[in-house]
Amino acid sequence: MAGTRADDAGSGGGEVLAESAVAAARDLRVVFSRLRRRMREVADTDGELSPSQTSVLTRLAKEGAWTASGLAIAERVRPQSMAATIAALDTHKLIRRDPDPTDGRRQLITLTDAGRRRAEGDKAARVEWLTRAMHDHYTEAERQTLLEAMTLLDRLTHL
Numbered sequence: 001m002a003g004t005r006a007d008d009a010g011s012g013g014g015e016v017l018a019e020s021a022v023a024a025a026r027d028l029r030v031v032f033s034r035l036r037r038r039m040r041e042v043a044d045t046d047g048e049l050s051p052s053q054t055s056v057l058t059r060l061a062k063e064g065a066w067t068a069s070g071l072a073i074a075e076r077v078r079p080q081s082m083a084a085t086i087a088a089l090d091t092h093k094l095i096r097r098d099p100d101p102t103d104g105r106r107q108l109i110t111l112t113d114a115g116r117r118r119a120e121g122d123k124a125a126r127v128e129w130l131t132r133a134m135h136d137h138y139t140e141a142e143r144q145t146l147l148e149a150m151t152l153l154d155r156l157t158h159l
Contacts, residue, residue, distance in 0.1 A: 042129040
């Protein structure tokens with residue numbers, strides 16, 4: 001079976017990798033990007049929030065309070081870009097800023113009740129769309145195959 005050298009696949013090593021691993025990695029990245037984009041579209045029914053604003057809202061809902069600099073690092077954006085994202089969420093009254101009890105120079109960003117409702121509504125919309133799409137467009141056997149694939153994909157998260 002033919003293989004691809006690891007340096008050809010972008011890892012910089014010299015090891016020969018199975019073509020199926022290279023193809024699966026490439027295809028997974030593309031499919032996950034498309035699915036993530038589709039899920040953002042489903043959640044943003046009113047067109048009010050940008051993808052970066054939705055991402056920060058989701059992170060705050062899942063993980064609680066963050067500093068602006070921490071959010072910038074976690075979201076992999078410049079501090080100036082995060083400041084604009086936070087300002088937009090503040091304009092929509094979806095977040096609030098409180099003094100950091102351990103460092104009065106910093107602020108902790110948290111969700112308001114409206115922000116929490118928005119994040120919960122977005123999550124519910126994504127789950128509903130995905131559930132409905134899989135119910136309507138996949139057979140029971142295909143859904144079982146997806147469940148089996150999830151186990152394999154989850155193993156990647158633990159490497």
